[in-house]
Amino acid sequence: MSERVVPAAARQRRRPTRQGVVLSEELIVETAMRLIEEHGADALSVRRLGRALGADPSSLYRYFRHTDDLMLAIADELIGRTLRSWRPTGDWPADLRDLGLRMHAGALAHPRAAVLSAHRVTGRTYEIQAVETVLGVLRNAGFPDPEAVRVYHAFVDQALAYGALDSANTALPQAARDAEADVWRATYARLPATSHPNIAATARHLVASMRGSSYPAALDLLLTAAEARLTQIREAAGA
Amino acid sequence: MSERVVPAAARQRRRPTRQGVVLSEELIVETAMRLIEEHGADALSVRRLGRALGADPSSLYRYFRHTDDLMLAIADELIGRTLRSWRPTGDWPADLRDLGLRMHAGALAHPRAAVLSAHRVTGRTYEIQAVETVLGVLRNAGFPDPEAVRVYHAFVDQALAYGALDSANTALPQAARDAEADVWRATYARLPATSHPNIAATARHLVASMRGSSYPAALDLLLTAAEARLTQIREAAGA
DNA sequence: CTTCACAGGTCAACGGTGTTGTCATAAGGT
DNA sequence: ACCTTATGACAACACCGTTGACCTGTGAAG
Structure with a gap:
């Protein structure tokens, strides 16, 4: 597998998800923090975050190499x-x-x-x-x-x-x-x-x-x- | 389900596991600490601990109600x-x-x-x-x-x-x-x-x-x- | 305009997790 | 030697993070 994550600056095609949401590092971090606040710390998982965003969980791996990276961003x-x-x-x-x-x-x-x-x-x-x-x-x-x-x-x-x-x-x-x-x-x-x-x-x-x-x-x-x-x-x- | 965990003092039948190990709260805690030290905190899971002990993972639930209980014991x-x-x-x-x-x-x-x-x-x-x-x-x-x-x-x-x-x-x-x-x-x-x-x-x-x-x-x-x-x-x- | 490369979203699968309902069996009192 | 039952084993459930392969719409080039 070649490099999956693309730095925010280099992103060029803003393709919406099946449910019409346009993802971004910002939106993901924001949604993750909202999830934590609303449903407790346990509510944060890649799958739940995907669901909350209206996107496939695996999409997130185009923005963060793994959950740890997401945590550091948060x-x-x-x-x-x-x-x-x-x-x-x-x-x-x-x-x-x-x-x-x-x-x-x-x-x-x-x-x-x-x-x-x-x-x-x-x-x-x-x-x-x-x-x-x-x-x-x-x-x-x-x-x-x-x-x-x-x-x-x-x-x-x-x-x-x-x-x-x-x-x-x-x-x-x-x-x-x-x-x-x-x-x-x-x-x-x-x-x-x-x-x-x-x-x-x-x-x-x-x-x-x-x-x-x-x-x-x-x-x-x-x-x-x-x-x-x-x-x-x-x-x-x-x- | 009736109460699954039996306090150490009330235990009466020391039945060995299929692999011949006689379990005890003590042995479990000891093994868990060894696992953590040797293979990192991530290495501690009910299933791995069971394997390390030579017992089915579910046996541990006769000694600790859930993993949290085990953590407290450690x-x-x-x-x-x-x-x-x-x-x-x-x-x-x-x-x-x-x-x-x-x-x-x-x-x-x-x-x-x-x-x-x-x-x-x-x-x-x-x-x-x-x-x-x-x-x-x-x-x-x-x-x-x-x-x-x-x-x-x-x-x-x-x-x-x-x-x-x-x-x-x-x-x-x-x-x-x-x-x-x-x-x-x-x-x-x-x-x-x-x-x-x-x-x-x-x-x-x-x-x-x-x-x-x-x-x-x-x-x-x-x-x-x-x-x-x-x-x-x-x-x-x-x- | 049309074409077309490929970024980026999706799907399916892998191997892991904690936990529980049920079953089997051997220990230990009688 | 028998019976009860404590305790270990098994199989299943619903979840988890992660990845390789695939598909599709975007946006630039002609």
Whole structure:
């Protein structure tokens, strides 16, 4: 088989499908994201996507080499949307905090794409743009290059790691998700104080706390530490 | 269909499979972990596991209601191994630091199992034991209950999140891993300074930094913040 | 206009997956 | 030695991603 996928730019004949839809990389990614949003992460399969588009599933392989490629495209679109929704003000800790929270929220909105792409470097346009932007914020703030990279690395890893962790739950089939919620109520909240004194003493707090994400707290911690480091650097330079 | 799964304790007839293997929950979990380690996370399927065990795939449904149940069992075994290797000394920040690093190392040692299980609450024995232990460490250190739960939550989520993130790379097929490394060298390191000045300026540092894990730094950050919080609490109580 | 190469949509098939209803059989109490 | 029944085996179902071969309408060239 010769190369099946044709880059979007090189496409010349816009032939409609049997059902009259004109396919495009854009339309496919868009439809895939809609599918995920409307029917849950499990609803995304090549066959279902084909059906939703009004096209044979195998058509998609003219646009993406395999499902992984499609996921990366979705992930990059996700980065793009996050970036576009973000309005930096010039106050760097506030801007990064806002960006981090938006990345996290974006991951939760598209859990499957987030889980798949957290540990991947896509090298696509929006990802590159995001790297460039964040590095710019840090260098403008006064971080020297090696330090800027270090903070960037910590910031991005943290956002990705928590995004994946928290969205993994969302990506579970509904039944498993319900079961998981029950574990805290049914199992942990009922352990006797004799065998598990510490859990018994804190059960009430546990049930409440484990529902939410610890990302915002972790993010604040990171930014506070970065601010302190910057002050330290400035003092060392000024002295 | 009446209940198909029989709890391990209630099992009475140890009938061997056609190929002479005597099944048990333990043997199944062990074999599953071996499969994952040797042939990648994708290698774990009910059918392959059956083949590896020398049993019909459907036999496994006498031990686990569905694959998800099996995943939880694997996750719990991983927790158990980590916990058994840990020797607390009574110095709580040092102990938690040690435990965190062990959890992270455990994830890296069994990358494919870690990725699969990082985001699940198993409610099984080892997990419960781990929760009880860590909560005990914190409450003994003097954290009031709500605070202990907050720190526990942050600590555990962080270990799981970074464990999964960092092992995901390790778990990739060699070819994909090489390709990924190339993205930094081939794509990012070659962006022109005119269009991407910040990436161009820091490219050298980027390539070097993105190789390592940022978990140890993040862990130290968390523990330092917790120590500060405890001091604050003590002063408030003493005053 | 007509022609005609071929891009791009379609079809059918392959080998995989989890899961379940039913059946067979050997284990273990009597 | 018998009988119950726990537990393993089998076959089927509905799905999945992927690919090789085929067909057809598009759009450029003459």
